[in-house]
Every structure is written in C-alpha cells, then in structure tokens.
Amino acid sequence: MGSVENDIKVQLKLNKQNSFRLDIECHLPIQGVTAIFGPSGSGKTTFLRCMAGLERPEVGNINVAGECWQSSELFLPAYQRAIGYVFQEASLFEHLSAQGNLQFALNRAADPISDLFFDEIIDLLGLKKLLNRYPNELSGGERQRVAIARALLIQPQILLMDEPLASLDQSRREEIIPYLSKLRKTLSIPILYVTHSIDEIVQFADYILVLEEGRQMAEGPVSDVLSRSDLSAFSGYNTGCLWEGKVVERSEDWHLAKIECFSDVFLWVKDTGVEVGETLRVRILARDVSLTLSEDNSTSILNKLPAKVADVTDDQDVGMVLVQLDCESGSLTARITKRSANELGISVGANVFAQVKSVALVC
C-alpha cells in the first residue's frame, strides 16, 4: 500500500430507485491516467459523479491525497472539490465564446495562472484559431477540446473525464485522440477517465478499475489487468497483452521502427514518425499470434519471438484454446485452434516461436 498522501481512497454505496446499485471500495493511484472501464450501465459515470460531488451516495468515504472529500460527517459540494470535469457531451456555456468559457475558469482558478501555462494549454489542444468562436460555431470535437482546456485551467488536483469521446463520431475521435496523448505525456495531472472502449484504455491508461453492474471486477496496472483472460471484457476475441518498448532503430527505407520491449525481445512496428529513444505502447491481440515449433524464415511475418508455453486454457469458443507464453520477462497469449494445438503437441513447458501477424501500435 502506498503512503497515505499518495492515493485516492474511495468507498461508495448507492441505491437508486430503478434497482441500480453501486458498491465499490478501491484505492486508486493519484498519478497518470486511471481508466474506469465497464459496459454501459455498469456504474462508471455514477462513480465519477460521486467523486465530483455531483451525486451523493448513501455511504461514501472519499479521501484524495490525505484530504477528506466525503465521510459520514462531511460532504464537500462539487464547487469545493479540487476537480476539473469533462462531461460526455457538449457542456460549454452557450452565451460565452470559447475564450469566454476559458476565462470563466481562469477567473475562478485556485491560483493565478501564468500566461505561459495558458499558452501551453491553448497550444496543446490547438485552440488558437477557435478562441473567438461561439459554441454553436464549433464542431463536436472542437467543443470537447475547449471543454478539456477549461477543465485544466481551473487547475484541478484531479481531472475527471466522463467518456469525452463517446459523443463524437469516429473521425472526430481520431482527431482528438492525439491531443489526449499529448496531454498525458506533457502534463503531470492525474486523470480519472471513464470509458467503455478498450482502444482508449490501451492508448492512455496506466491503471484500470473494471466495473460491472456497480461492482468492481478488477483493479490494477493496465498491462496486468488487460492480459487477464478471466475478465469477460478482455477475453475471447479481445484477449491480448500490452507491451511497452523503447525505439532503438528506424528503418526509413521500409518505414519500420524497431522497439525493444524486454531485454533482447524486439518488435518491428510501423514507423509513424517516432524518434529513437521514445517509448511506445503496443497491443498484441491473441488472435494475431500464431505458433511454430521452429523458427520459420520462409514467412512474410516479421516478428518471430522465441517463447515457452506457460499455460493452455480453453477459450469461450469451443474450437479454440488460449496459449499463455513466457517471452523473456514478458508474457504473450496466442489464440489458436484446438486441432493445431493438438497436432503441434503444445503443452506446458514446450519451446515454440510466436509469430506476431500484426502489432497494433497504440501510442
């Protein structure tokens, strides 16, 4: 357990009229991006609203970095909590321009904000050209970027984001994702990020809280939780693992970059203009991993990793099995047919080569 000052302690119990219940007790880190993940109706938005003080649970204990926001004797209203909140859909004040909306936050920020920080935020979210526009002259994505800037300018201790991309269509989403990645890399502010999208988790999140029907199913670092096949959200078709690696080489002729994930475990990925030395995150889905008994050089597949079989489990699909592999200090999962597993004689302890058909580069 971390020191008292360095985490968020939450205990919530809430019963709503329509038989919805929330019953959560968790410790979240107060750094990086913590994803609150679950299907719709799992209580993740309610959880966030309780954190913000917008909803009042019957039983609630919230401690943020040693400061009590709610206990049996105390309930800090939302306006006294050091939060920034980004709502799911447009939430800009219609009567104010983008600039006016930002000024609204500036006027109420805990400490005066330096012009430098203001310019940094404007730059980070690409708002320079939008400042004089009114909300109904902005696209959904632009509005959301202004809303994020506004939430940052209030200088919150934590930034709460409730599915900020959910109300946007795919192309708008792709337009905003780079801004969020930059935000995560540039600013040190901790973020609680509600989402039902695994893609968003693998791109931004460091830590994850998984909710289902108002209860927590799992909690932990993203790379650990995402490779758990016992969680229905991440099993079957979506089973995979998350690796992080440092770019060690770029091959400009082939538009490829080589990253070192663990000592002596290298992956070739698409070069998206990365720099040598930069850390990248990749997601390798079990369905994209196939197995051979010896290193096959007559294949189009670039990434072939020596590995040892650690476990073989049944998949949700009766014809498939999940093979857990140890690959140096990393673990990898392959999803192959039962028949192949049988014919290749895959069993615990066997040495194999994992062929990675494709590597999804997430950031």
Added chain:
Amino acid sequence: MFSAADWSAIALTFRLALTVTIVLLILGTPIAWWLARTRSYWRGPVGAVVALPLVLPPTVLGFYMLIAMGPNGPVGQLTQTLGIGLLPFSFWGLVIASVFYSLPFVVQPIQNAFESLGERPLEVAATLRCGPWETFFCVVVPLAKPGFLTAAILGFAHTVGEFGVVLMIGGNIPNETRVVSVQIYDYVEALEYGRAHSLSLAMILFAFVVLLGVYGIRRNAKTSSFWKAR
C-alpha cells in the same frame, strides 16, 4: 394630437408599467426558479395560483383585492396600522393589483427558460468552483436572458393593457390612477370618438411593436448572433 390630459395618462401608464415590471422581475424570478426546479407536491397548486389571472375576469381579481385592501380587509388593516393609509384608489394600490394580474406573464417565460436550461450548466458551473449564488448570477441569468427579456416585455405590455382591475381598484383619478385605457373609456362615454381614436391607435401600434420584439427574441435566441450582440 394628444391633449394634456392624454399625456398625463400616458406618463402615468408608463410609470405604472415600469414599476410593476421591476417589482415582477424581482418577485417573479424566485417563484419561477422554485416552480422550475422543485419536485414538491405544491408545484401544481402554486403554478395554478400563479396562472389564475390568465383565465379569471379582471373584475373578480379586482373585487377581491378591493375587499382585501379596504378598511376592513386584512391588507387594509395592516396598511392602516403601518400608517400608510388605504391602498385602493391610489397609485400603489394599482401597482399591487397589477403585480398580481401580470404575474403569469412574467413568471411563465422565466420558468420556461429555467426549465429548458436543464441540469447540465449548473453542474458545469459547480465543477468550475461556482457556489449556488454565483452559478445563478453568472450562468443561469445570462443563459436565461431571452426568457427574462420576454418576461419584461410581456409584463410591461400587459400592465399597459389592463383595464378591468384598474377600474375596480383605482377608479378614475387624474394623475393617480387614470391610465390610458381608462382615458379611452371616458372618451367613448363622452362620445369624443376622435380623441378615443388617436389614443387607441397609439395603443395598437405599441402592442404590435412589443409583440414583434418578443417574436424577434424567440427567433434570435436560437442563433449565435443573439449572444454576440451583447
């Protein structure tokens, strides 16, 4: 075109309408806020009472107010003990009666504006460190501006246009309670149709311009130019 008596009636009408509008905006706003946000059982009954002047003949309202403000009525006894004297047949008696009579015209547009805001702007304001009062004045009021404008215009115009209540409560005292509508009535009774015409036409013109303004606000409030033209 207008005689000195006409001008005095017009000035009085304007003074009455302005006073009533200001009183109603101050009084009607909290009522509208409560009606828009409460989940209390009393919402229905209170809303109905506020709307009563829409359907009642002004004479009914005027009759009961005359009794209440009269020497034996509860309001009358109160004003007498306070040393204000009696309200009927005075300017302030007219103001009070008109406030009741025009109440729905002010409360309902403001209430509609509050209701159409929904919960979201209030929550956003709370996450931007606004306490309840600051939220109301910095977010709710500016966002409900079209509602307030409509309410002020309708309240003003409706007070200008009232007749029955004035006659019951105020009578016909020059410079005190003789407003334009009463003046017109007097002219018609005296068969001075020419004078009645000029005042009546002025009223029609006024009413038309006012309603044009209200519809303009309703249309513009939906576009960004409305907010830009501040």
